[in-house]
Amino acid sequence: MRLVLSAAAIGGFWLLGEGLARVLGLLPGSLWGMVLLFLALRLGLPEGWVAPAAGLLLRWMALFFVPVGVGVLAYGPVLIAHAGAVAAAVGLGTLLTLAAAGLVGRG
Amino acid sequence: MGWTLLTLAAYLTARAVYRRWPRPWTNPVALAVAVLLVAVGRTDALADYQAGTRVLVWLLKPAVVALGYALHREVRTVARHAGRFLAGVGLGSATSLVATPLLARALGAPEALQRALAFKSVTSGIAVDLAPLHGADPALTVPLVILTGILGAALGVPVLRALGVRRPFFLGAALGTASHGIGTARAAEEGPEALAAGGLAMAVSGLITGLLAPLLLPPIGLG
Numbered sequence: 001m002r003l004v005l006s007a008a009a010i011g012g013f014w015l016l017g018e019g020l021a022r023v024l025g026l027l028p029g030s031l032w033g034m035v036l037l038f039l040a041l042r043l044g045l046p047e048g049w050v051a052p053a054a055g056l057l058l059r060w061m062a063l064f065f066v067p068v069g070v071g072v073l074a075y076g077p078v079l080i081a082h083a084g085a086v087a088a089a090v091g092l093g094t095l096l097t098l099a100a101a102g103l104v105g106r107g
Numbered sequence: 108m109g110w111t112l113l114t115l116a117a118y119l120t121a122r123a124v125y126r127r128w129p130r131p132w133t134n135p136v137a138l139a140v141a142v143l144l145v146a147v148g149r150t151d152a153l154a155d156y157q158a159g160t161r162v163l164v165w166l167l168k169p170a171v172v173a174l175g176y177a178l179h180r181e182v183r184t185v186a187r188h189a190g191r192f193l194a195g196v197g198l199g200s201a202t203s204l205v206a207t208p209l210l211a212r213a214l215g216a217p218e219a220l221q222r223a224l225a226f227k228s229v230t231s232g233i234a235v236d237l238a239p240l241h242g243a244d245p246a247l248t249v250p251l252v253i254l255t256g257i258l259g260a261a262l263g264v265p266v267l268r269a270l271g272v273r274r275p276f277f278l279g280a281a282l283g284t285a286s287h288g289i290g291t292a293r294a295a296e297e298g299p300e301a302l303a304a305g306g307l308a309m310a311v312s313g314l315i316t317g318l319l320a321p322l323l324l325p326p327i328g329l330g
Contacts, residue, residue, distance in 0.1 A: 007169075014172045027317045028236035030171035035314065037175030047176070054176035057169055062136050062288070063118045064167040065231040067110075067160035069140035069253065071246025073153050078220065078247075085214035089224055090251060093207030094259045094285055095266060097228055101199025101284035101308075102267045104191040105277020 006053035013037045013050075110159030117142045131260035134289055136231070137253050164235070171232045174310045184276075184303040192280055196308050199284035200315045203228040205323050222329055223247040226316065227255040230287035233313035241320050241329070252287065259286025260293035275301035283308030 017033025024032075041047065072079070079086060121138035147156045185192045207228075208221035216224075222243035226234045231252050238248040263282045272278055275294075279301030282290035291305030324330050 010169050010172050013175070014169050017172065026321065027314075028240060030168040030236050031233060031314060031317055033168075033172035034175040034178070034310070037172055038178045041176065041179035042182075047179070050173075050176055053169075054173035057166065057173040058177055061167070061170040061173075061232050063115065064163050064170055065235055065249055066114055066118055066136055066139045066143065067157060067164050068167075068231070068235050068245050069136060069249040070143045070147060070156060070160075071153065071244075072140070072250040073144055073147060075244075075247050075250075078217065079250075082211075082214075082216045082220060085211055085216040086220065086224070086251070086254075088214055089207050089211035089216065090227060090254050091258060092210050093203060093224065093227060094255050095262070096206050097199045097203040097285040098259060098263055098266050098281050099270060100202035101195045102270055102272040102277060102281035103198065104195040105267075105274060105280065106271040107273075 002048075003052045003056070006048075006050050009050045010037070010053050010057070013040070108159070110156050111163055113146060114139070114143060114160055114163060117146070129292070131257045131289060131293060134253060134257055137257065140250070140253070167232050167235055171236065174232070174313075177306060178310050181303045181307045184300065185307055188276060191277075192304070192308070193311070195277065195280050196284045196312050197315055199281065200228065200312045201319055201323060203285065204316055204319055205327060208329060209327060218329070219244065219247065223251055225320070225324060225329065227251045228259075228285050228287065229313045229316050230309050233310075233317070237313070237317050237320070241324055253289070256286045256289025259290045263290055263293060264297070276304045279304035280308045284312045287312075 013036050014033040016036050018029030020032040021029035117139040121135040125133045125135045204225050207224045211221045211224050226238050226243060226248050231249050234248050234252050235245040238245050267278055267281055275297040278297050279294035282294040283305035287309045291309055294305035295302040
């Protein structure tokens, strides 16, 4: 029962997020939902209202994007043709990102 | 239903392999996708597979909403370093968003790849929703995200140490920013503070990338 209620609460924040995305644009509705849920919890919404469903969704999140990853099948030829550029861009890009993100934490 | 069950089976098997040998390159999503690519096999079966697994992908959206709960739970750990944390995550996110597509363009990659690479450091759950707003196909973005996660997790700690970053908190924040969940899993080896910083950096960098993309992509011709 607590799972059902907390799932409904998450669904509610998602719907609000989708509404905000319609009005403001900028971010996808799910991300607006994340921001709204975070703010509501900061402002005192009891964790227990969302915890059971949120925990379950977070635990299984990786499974949910596996099918999206399989979609790479359609891009096999493009990726093979540009394998060198992709490898270099991801490799160098990741090193630069690490350096930029880490710079403030030196010492 | 058949494709969903097969996806679940592939994922559970891959996760068991990862738990036995936890390495960046045994990442469960990468392993499961590799197995399923063989199972789906041809491009003409792809539409059928995607129609059959629509429910799984749909669940990604409430899961992203649930990240707000994870953020709330971990926000206390950054309170002491909030300014530096946000500066690092912001700089890292902006660098990834702009430098990666420019590098790819300089090396002759087509625009579809440049757009997908702009979101390479964003956690897959958020990238799937964010990429299409900026003309990138999630199917191309997600594999690049996973590759980025594996590379960052493998190289991150030695590179950051060489740059003079030693405190677990900042190691975790940089790993989460550059390499999302896979980097955060590596950060966990540096202790609980690094794990919390990584998890938080992953969600915050997804959000910051979403906010920066409309500002930074048009000037480099990807608006």
